[in-house]
Amino acid sequence: MIIDFHTHVGEREHYFGSFASDLQRSWADVRWEGRTLDEHRAAVQNVDRAVVLAFDAPASGFVVPNDYVAEYVAEQPDKLIGFASVDPNRPDAHDRLDQAILGLGLRGVKLGPIYQHFDPTSPAAIEFFQHIERLDVPVLIHQGTTFVRDAPLRHARPWLLDEVATACPDLRMWIAHLGHPWCDETMVVLRKHPNLYADVSALHTRPVQLYQALNAAVEYRVTDKLLLGSDYPFSTIEETLQAVRDVNAVVAGSGFPPIPDDVIDGIVHGERHLAALGLG
Numbered sequence: 001m002i003i004d005f006h007t008h009v010g011e012r013e014h015y016f017g018s019f020a021s022d023l024q025r026s027w028a029d030v031r032w033e034g035r036t037l038d039e040h041r042a043a044v045q046n047v048d049r050a051v052v053l054a055f056d057a058p059a060s061g062f063v064v065p066n067d068y069v070a071e072y073v074a075e076q077p078d079k080l081i082g083f084a085s086v087d088p089n090r091p092d093a094h095d096r097l098d099q100a101i102l103g104l105g106l107r108g109v110k111l112g113p114i115y116q117h118f119d120p121t122s123p124a125a126i127e128f129f130q131h132i133e134r135l136d137v138p139v140l141i142h143q144g145t146t147f148v149r150d151a152p153l154r155h156a157r158p159w160l161l162d163e164v165a166t167a168c169p170d171l172r173m174w175i176a177h178l179g180h181p182w183c184d185e186t187m188v189v190l191r192k193h194p195n196l197y198a199d200v201s202a203l204h205t206r207p208v209q210l211y212q213a214l215n216a217a218v219e220y221r222v223t224d225k226l227l228l229g230s231d232y233p234f235s236t237i238e239e240t241l242q243a244v245r246d247v248n249a250v251v252a253g254s255g256f257p258p259i260p261d262d263v264i265d266g267i268v269h270g271e272r273h274l275a276a277l278g279l280g
């Protein structure tokens with residue numbers, strides 16, 4: 001079973017401000033003016049399950065609404081798993097969260113402190129995480145860097161989640177992109193906290209970093225907590241699978257230890273992770 005734990009939807013109308021010019025500046029080869037739902041349907045054709053993310057980040061220039069995602073995932077309820085997003089800075093954030101989970105039936109929450117401009121260790125943020133914990137749904141959190149300019153790096157370090165996981169021990173959460181480039185921080189919080197995981201998405205263009213991160217996961221013995229994810233449209237599931245399966249190419253003949261085959265298989269076949277995250 002192939003599960004893509006990280007896919008985005010979002011059309012041109014969902015992006016505003018400097019997001020498009022930031023993308024152009026950082027990824028000269030990427031032309032992205034949003035994607036249609038038909039393009040997303042095609043992108044997930046070859047996976048068994050896919051997490052589909054809303055994204056409520058007005059501070060960084062994109063808002064993909066919860067009802068847009070809820071309506072789309074209702075087309076294929078056995079395959080698509082819709083995640084809500086709520087900017088915790090909104091005055092009615094807690095009500096919006098209830099509406100998205102209890103009203104729309106979305107099954108998890110996407111947060112990005114770097115994009116939503118909040119400190120995940122602040123008292124208000126911890127209360128928000130505790131609310132999610134009470135709702136008993138998982139969180140995909142972007143702890144890691146970005147090309148977006150209006151996005152404070154100080155909120156982005158993976159180790160900030162140590163305080164969140166300590167305050168919310170039953171909250172199931174995974175870190176996007178292995179927390180790049182702070183992948184070692186990701187491994188140490190994964191080792192400390194039983195309900196923390198990380199996905200390998202969007203690292204296919206950085207094969208050396210992907211190898212180093214997976215090697216750190218082997219050394220810290222947290223390989224069972226790594227999830228497959230593409231970060232579509234920034235990468236496809238095919239590109240991601242190829243990068244993970246070919247991860248040892250960058251160290252061939254070097255003397256560096258290869259990532260074991262069973263670790264690679266464990267990332268590619270993630271059925272057990274669905275159950276662990278409460279998404280089975």
Ligand SMILES: [Zn+2]
Nearest residue numbers: 006008176231
């Ligand atoms: Zn993403």
